[in-house]
Amino acid sequence: MKHRAPQEEAVFVGEITRFQTQLRAYIISLMPGASGAEDVLQETNIVLWEKRVKFEQGTNFRAWACAIARLEVKAHRRRMYRLGMTILDDDLADQLAEPMQSDEERPEEHLQALELCLSKLSEPERELIEHRYYTNATLEEFATRSGRSSETLRNRLYRIRAALRKCVKGKLAINETRL
Amino acid sequence: MNRRELEIRLQDLLEGELEVSVLDELQQELRENPEARELYREYVRLQNALQIRRAGLDLVGVVPMDQVVERRQRRMLRNSGFAAAAVLLVGLLVMAFFLVREQPPALAFTTSPGTEFVLSGMGGEDSPHGMVIEEGTRLEIKRGIVELKFASGVRGIIKGPADLTLHREDLLYLARGTGWFEVPEEAIGFKVKTPDLVLTDLGTEFGILTQPEFLDEVHVFKGKVDLLNRYGLKKQQLAVEDEAWVAGPAGRWKKITLRPDHFLKQLPKTAPKTGTYVFQDDFETDTSSDYTSIDYARGTAIPGEFSIDSENSNVLEIRASYGAQVVHKEATLEVGQCFKTDWMTQVVAHNSVKPSTSQVLNNDPKGVGYNVRLRVDNGVFEIDFRRGSEGSYKWFNNSPFTAPDTFWVERYSATEFAWFRGASVNERTKIAEITFESDPGKLFVGLQAYKMTSRFDNLAITEQGESSKVGRGDDSAQGERDD
Numbered sequence: 001m002k003h004r005a006p007q008e009e010a011v012f013v014g015e016i017t018r019f020q021t022q023l024r025a026y027i028i029s030l031m032p033g034a035s036g037a038e039d040v041l042q043e044t045n046i047v048l049w050e051k052r053v054k055f056e057q058g059t060n061f062r063a064w065a066c067a068i069a070r071l072e073v074k075a076h077r078r079r080m081y082r083l084g085m086t087i088l089d090d091d092l093a094d095q096l097a098e099p100m101q102s103d104e105e106r107p108e109e110h111l112q113a114l115e116l117c118l119s120k121l122s123e124p125e126r127e128l129i130e131h132r133y134y135t136n137a138t139l140e141e142f143a144t145r146s147g148r149s150s151e152t153l154r155n156r157l158y159r160i161r162a163a164l165r166k167c168v169k170g171k172l173a174i175n176e177t178r179l
Numbered sequence: 180m181n182r183r184e185l186e187i188r189l190q191d192l193l194e195g196e197l198e199v200s201v202l203d204e205l206q207q208e209l210r211e212n213p214e215a216r217e218l219y220r221e222y223v224r225l226q227n228a229l230q231i232r233r234a235g236l237d238l239v240g241v242v243p244m245d246q247v248v249e250r251r252q253r254r255m256l257r258n259s260g261f262a263a264a265a266v267l268l269v270g271l272l273v274m275a276f277f278l279v280r281e282q283p284p285a286l287a288f289t290t291s292p293g294t295e296f297v298l299s300g301m302g303g304e305d306s307p308h309g310m311v312i313e314e315g316t317r318l319e320i321k322r323g324i325v326e327l328k329f330a331s332g333v334r335g336i337i338k339g340p341a342d343l344t345l346h347r348e349d350l351l352y353l354a355r356g357t358g359w360f361e362v363p364e365e366a367i368g369f370k371v372k373t374p375d376l377v378l379t380d381l382g383t384e385f386g387i388l389t390q391p392e393f394l395d396e397v398h399v400f401k402g403k404v405d406l407l408n409r410y411g412l413k414k415q416q417l418a419v420e421d422e423a424w425v426a427g428p429a430g431r432w433k434k435i436t437l438r439p440d441h442f443l444k445q446l447p448k449t450a451p452k453t454g455t456y457v458f459q460d461d462f463e464t465d466t467s468s469d470y471t472s473i474d475y476a477r478g479t480a481i482p483g484e485f486s487i488d489s490e491n492s493n494v495l496e497i498r499a500s501y502g503a504q505v506v507h508k509e510a511t512l513e514v515g516q517c518f519k520t521d522w523m524t525q526v527v528a529h530n531s532v533k534p535s536t537s538q539v540l541n542n543d544p545k546g547v548g549y550n551v552r553l554r555v556d557n558g559v560f561e562i563d564f565r566r567g568s569e570g571s572y573k574w575f576n577n578s579p580f581t582a583p584d585t586f587w588v589e590r591y592s593a594t595e596f597a598w599f600r601g602a603s604v605n606e607r608t609k610i611a612e613i614t615f616e617s618d619p620g621k622l623f624v625g626l627q628a629y630k631m632t633s634r635f636d637n638l639a640i641t642e643q644g645e646s647s648k649v650g651r652g653d654d655s656a657q658g659e660r661d662d
Contacts, residue, residue, distance in 0.1 A: 033195030
């Protein structure tokens with residue numbers, strides 16, 4: 001097996017690490033709504049690591065990593081398809097995901113902006129988001145606990161996500177102006 | 180589609196809750212409207228950030244990035260029957276393995292003799308508890324059986340082929356395999372995740388079956404577990420003692436028959452019998468007019484009626500839009516031998532009359548049809564004689580088939596055979612005994628799929644030792660059970 005010098009491996013690990021958040025978003029954009037995104041990301045990381053000797057330093061790591069992730073998603077999509085799940089057409093998924101590879105993506109800023117935007121939510125709103133994204137319990141359970149109907153909570157979630165999206169976009173625009 | 184509708188549908192899409200009926204309309208909007216595409220991406224970024232924010236929970240546990248290098252340091256292929264393991268060390272930071280461990284390992288494992296496995300990531304050292312697995316480590320079991328012992332007291336028996344990764348000390352990811360777990364009270368909350376479901380233990384003993392392209396099953400033997408379907412409607416289900424559930428593709432749960440015989444609760448102490456053939460790529464196809472004739476090419480899709488893929492180790496998949504039969508060109512079933520097959524088939528969807536899967540015995544691998552076969556026809560067992568063969572059979576236990584199951588056909592004498600089902604020699608139950616009217620001679624083993632995809636695993640002919648005589652010795656007891 002061909003080996004690289006330790007410093008080259010460290011550079012490679014740095015590339016993988018820095019690119020995780022964006023790579024994950026790219027994978028989600030190819031398979032929206034499917035719950036295996038984290039598994040695909042893990043598989044992609046393993047393939048990247050195993051193929052590291054084939055990667056030429058100085059070439060476009062993003063494009064290479066995304067191409068590998070795309071193949072992993074395709075394998076996953078075949079399974080989803082066989083199980084009769086809702087999936088986007090291949091060509092449309094590619095078209096939607098393509099800009100997500102760009103080096104203009106700023107995933108870390110997204111995370112920071114999201115923190116600020118979450119802090120602007122009311123306490124019940126934040127609780128609802130935390131319930132939805134940070135527990136495995138169903139909306140129905142939360143509804144029972146909070147004394148609201150699931151339908152009300154579902155509509156509230158739509159509104160909160162729309163507000164968060166708008167807020168994050170606004171924060172990023174401000175950052176851009178500062179640059 | 181107005182803006183509000185668009186936002187709601189994009190959110191539904193990303194949450195996996197979009198109604199199928201509006202998918203086409205949404206796709207058309209996305210194709211035609213660049214603003215809709217940008218809005219989609221904004222929601223993707225938001226979804227990603229919300230999920231990543233769950234630091235310290237499952238998602239980050241999947242990819243501890245500071246450990247990426249360390250994880251992949253060592254790939255080990257080891258046959259536990261040999262003291263000397265083949266160890267490949269890759270790259271740097273090997274010192275990480277020699278850190279003194281003060282606490283018991285999160286997970287240790289031992290294997291049955293003859294087990295083959297690959298360990299990727301941290302761990303692998305021998306400890307008083309067995310071989311150690313660290314968080315993030317993946318264990319692929321090529322064949323054989325592994326016992327897992329968690330520091331929390333959870334015990335598990337995993338049958339290969341299997342693929343598992345320890346995500347967290349209380350969260351095991353089982354990508355593939357058949358696992359049985361016993362969870363003590365102090366470890367309540369232990370989770371097993373598969374590609375299809377998340378299971379949270381509420382104090383119990385349960386089994387999980389997960390195979391690529393088949394729906395996952397959970398069987399509860401004691402206590403109760405909480406189940407969450409990871410797809411579609413993401414329905415939650417409480418499963419209690421003596422219940423079994425299958426994770427439906429739309430995200431719902433469906434009750435199925437409890438099958439304790441799928442699972443092992445103890446590590447076998449003996450290796451598989453010597454003289455076992457594992458079939459991988461030397462099947463001959465049937466050339467009869469009933470079935471399409473093909474030249475078998477390994478792992479290649481064959482135009483026309485069916486194809487065979489045995490790229491995965493000792494797994495044979497027959498994708499048959501009509502009928503397909505493969506017969507091993509060399510393996511014959513002699514007196515005292517047993518042909519064993521794990522039928523991984525599960526009818527996810529079928530649209531034609533009587534799709535079936537069969538284990539067949541044939542006196543000529545290049546000839547027509549079969550001499551006798553055990554067929555599962557929409558969950559019901561049938562036995563057929565053909566090619567001028569005549570004979571009789573007697574049922575002992577032909578209760579409905581629930582995939583996957585393990586089947587055995589054993590030859591007692593020139594004319595006497597028996598079919599069994601059950602995970603191991605000791606657990607197997609006789610399905611039927613058959614007797615040919617005259618000696619059919621040399622019989623080759625084979626498999627059939629008719630109008631469905633059938634998957635066969637762990638194909639083997641085994642020389643039967645003393646233990647296998649159990650099958651014949653307690654005929655009466657087994658016969659009374661369901662006859």
